[in-house]
Amino acid sequence: MKKFSEMTREELTALQAELRSQYDEIKAKGLSLDMSRGKPGREQLDLSMDMMDVLHGNADLRCETGVDCRNYGVIDGIPEAKRLLGQMSEVEPENIIIYGNSSLNVMFDSIARSMTHGVMGHTPWCKLDKVKFLCPVPGYDRHFKITEFFGIEMINVPMSPDGPDMDMVEKLVAEDDAIKGIWCVPKYSNPQGYTYSQETVERFARLRPAAPDFRIYWDNAYSIHHLYDDHQDFLVEILHECRKAGNPDLVYKFTSTSKVSFPGSGIAAVAASEANLDDFRKYMQIQTIGHDKLNQLRHVRFFKDLDGLHEHMRKHAAIIRPKFEMVWDVLDKEIGGLGIGEWTKPHGGYFIGFDSMDGCAKRIVAMAREAGVVMTGAGATFPYGKDPHDRNIRIAPTYPSLEELEQACHVFVVCVKLASVEKLLEN
Numbered sequence: 001m002k003k004f005s006e007m008t009r010e011e012l013t014a015l016q017a018e019l020r021s022q023y024d025e026i027k028a029k030g031l032s033l034d035m036s037r038g039k040p041g042r043e044q045l046d047l048s049m050d051m052m053d054v055l056h057g058n059a060d061l062r063c064e065t066g067v068d069c070r071n072y073g074v075i076d077g078i079p080e081a082k083r084l085l086g087q088m089s090e091v092e093p094e095n096i097i098i099y100g101n102s103s104l105n106v107m108f109d110s111i112a113r114s115m116t117h118g119v120m121g122h123t124p125w126c127k128l129d130k131v132k133f134l135c136p137v138p139g140y141d142r143h144f145k146i147t148e149f150f151g152i153e154m155i156n157v158p159m160s161p162d163g164p165d166m167d168m169v170e171k172l173v174a175e176d177d178a179i180k181g182i183w184c185v186p187k188y189s190n191p192q193g194y195t196y197s198q199e200t201v202e203r204f205a206r207l208r209p210a211a212p213d214f215r216i217y218w219d220n221a222y223s224i225h226h227l228y229d230d231h232q233d234f235l236v237e238i239l240h241e242c243r244k245a246g247n248p249d250l251v252y253k254f255t256s257t258s259k260v261s262f263p264g265s266g267i268a269a270v271a272a273s274e275a276n277l278d279d280f281r282k283y284m285q286i287q288t289i290g291h292d293k294l295n296q297l298r299h300v301r302f303f304k305d306l307d308g309l310h311e312h313m314r315k316h317a318a319i320i321r322p323k324f325e326m327v328w329d330v331l332d333k334e335i336g337g338l339g340i341g342e343w344t345k346p347h348g349g350y351f352i353g354f355d356s357m358d359g360c361a362k363r364i365v366a367m368a369r370e371a372g373v374v375m376t377g378a379g380a381t382f383p384y385g386k387d388p389h390d391r392n393i394r395i396a397p398t399y400p401s402l403e404e405l406e407q408a409c410h411v412f413v414v415c416v417k418l419a420s421v422e423k424l425l426e427n
Contacts, residue, residue, distance in 0.1 A: 003339035004420055012421050019418040023371065026411055031372030033408045038190070038350035039399040040259055043319050047312065048261045051302040055294060069293035075284055076277075077269070081296035085269040087306040088224060089255050090237045096271045097280055100291045103256040103268040107217060108146050110252060110270075113283050114180065115150055119213035120249070120279045125152075125180060134172060134182035136164040138353060138381035138392045140190040143183040143219070147383075154383035157182070159189070163196035166203045177210035181217055187235045188222040191381050191394035192353035193346020195233035205241035207250065216251040223255060224313050226348040227321045233347050239271060248273040257299060259350065260312065267292075267299055323397040323405050327352060330409040340420035343395070352395040353381075360419040361390045367415040373408045 007015070055061065061069045063078035076082075077098025086093045099106050115131075118124040125131045132153045135144055139159070147154055155172065157164045163186065173179050184204075186196040196204075204216060218238055226232045242250045249272075257266035270280065303309050328345055331354075335341050340360075344353040356364055361378035368375055376394040379385040395412075397405055 001338060003337070004417075004424055005339050007424075009425070012425050016418070016421045016425065019414060019421060022414050023367070023418055026371045026414060029372070031407060031411065033373045033400055033404050033411075035396050035400060035405075035408055036374045036376050037399065038259075038396045040263060040316075041319065041399050041401065044259075044316055044398070045262065047315050047319075048302070051261060051298055054301040055298050061294065061297065063293065063297060067293075069297045072289045074293060075288065075290050076281060077291070078293055078296050078300075080300045081267065082269075084300050084303060084305065084309075085255065085257075085267065086271070088257075088309060089220065089253060089269065089271045090223075091239055091253070091271040095239065095274070095277070096269050097277055097284075098291060098296055099268040099270065101256075101264060101266050101268065101295070102258065103219065103221065103254040103270075104142055104146075106268055106270055107143070107219065107254060109283075109287075110217070110280075111146055111150055111152075114213070117283070119180075119215065120275060122213040128178070130178045132176065132179045134164075134169060134179060135383050136182070136184065136189075137383070138191050138387075138394070139183060140185055140219070141376070141380040141385075143185075143217070144383045147183075152180075153178075155179070156383065156388075159192060159194060161192075161194050163194065163200035166200055170203065170207060173207055173209040173211070173214060175210060179209070180211055180213060181215045183217050183219070185219050185221060186238070187220055187233060188225060188346055188349025190221070190349070191351040191376075191392070192344045193349045193351060194344070195235055195347075198236050201236040201238055202241055202245075205238060205245040205247055205250065207247065209250075214250070218251050218253040220253055220255050221258070222349040224309060225259065225316070225350065226313065227317050227324060228347055229314065229317075231347050239273070242273075249275050252276065260309065260316075261299060261302070265295065267296055320398050323400075323402060324352065326402060326406060327395060327397050327409055330406070330413060334410075334413040335416060338417075338420075341416055350396065350398055352397065354393040354395050355391045356393060356416060357420050357423055358389045358391050360416075360423050361387060361393050363419040363422070364412070364415045365393060367419060368412055371411050371415065373411045375412075 081098045082093040086096045115125045133147045135154045137156045253271040256268035342355045365378040379387040
């Protein structure tokens with residue numbers, strides 16, 4: 001089939017009628033499929049079920065220093081958990097704090113604390129006339145929701161396969177002391193699956209912000225989430241680069257086991273400089289008497305070490321890799337060469353980024369929902385839910401079964417084709 005843009009009006013009208021008939025047939029099936037969030041599927045959750053048995057009624061529940069993990073205390077994490085998450089984060093145990101089950105919660109807390117009490121003694125953001133954040137786009141919708149919740153002005157920064165537009169980042173942070181941070185998902189980014197290049201990471205480490213309380217929110221959520229053993233992206237370690245550049249306090253590096261073990265019951269961590277961690281501990285001493293040490297112990301005894309984590313993630317990859325490949329196969333066969341969409345083929349992470357023709361994303365997602373396939377809302381990957389080109393759609397292939405996903409993909413393809421024909425006829 002020729003490109004849609006090369007078709008005559010008569011050809012487009014005939015194709016529209018054919019696609020409308022296919023779409024009506026799909027709607028009549030009464031499908032109910034969910035591709036709205038990047039959630040692990042049931043098979044993935046089953047991989048960690050043996051973790052439920054590592055702590056039993058007669059188990060020794062003391063950590064390696066002899067602390068009883070059933071009791072209060074050890075505010076920043078038991079040593080073996082710091083070592084395990086430190087290995088996962090590529091930092092020494094002394095550079096990490098272990099939190100509860102959610103790194104997103106820690107990010108929210110970090111913004112909230114900066115608003116009310118400032119960063120390392122600097123003016124609380126709530127007392128400033130204006131606070132701004134840089135947002136690489138497309139990006140993670142929940143990041144943007146946090147800064148929007150606190151009334152922080154968000155500035156779009158375009159993404160490329162190498163990461164954010166660093167010329168723009170460097171210029172903006174150097175000129176405007178109201179810019180206090182930037183959201184980053186540096187490895188297998190949400191939603192495109194890009195990994196920041198070595199040059200990008202080094203330029204981040206060398207930033208010279210006008211604001212002394214500027215921080216990079218480095219959400220390394222997918223650090224070990226590879227799809228392939230023999231084709232993995234490499235990400236330069238940011239804390240090391242910041243120390244080399246004389247900027248040790250520039251970054252908060254977040255991670256968690258949310259999509260490694262159980263998303264609702266994992267463990268989260270922050271790696272940062274000693275000064276930043278001391279700043280964190282000041283509020284933690286007021287906020288909590290300690291996070292769930294039994295969960296920390298459970299994770300350590302199940303995974304044991306970094307090799308155990310990697311071996312576990314190979315099992316995840318074996319489950320989700322066929323799903324990614326099936327989506328790519330359907331898109332290649334059904335849309336490839338038609339000029340109505342482009343998509344990413346990441347080596348890891350949880351998402352595929354799809355760009356439709358301009359002005360079509362909202363229509364595609366709405367039609368898919370009407371046909372029984374729920375996807376992430378169009379525009380969600382941009383601050384305030386406003387995609388200026390109305391073209392980016394996040395495809396989340398992990399949660400449905402392979403059979404359900406194949407059905408959902410064929411629905412999606414019909415919606416993309418129909419929305420594209422409508423747009424071309426409208427123009």
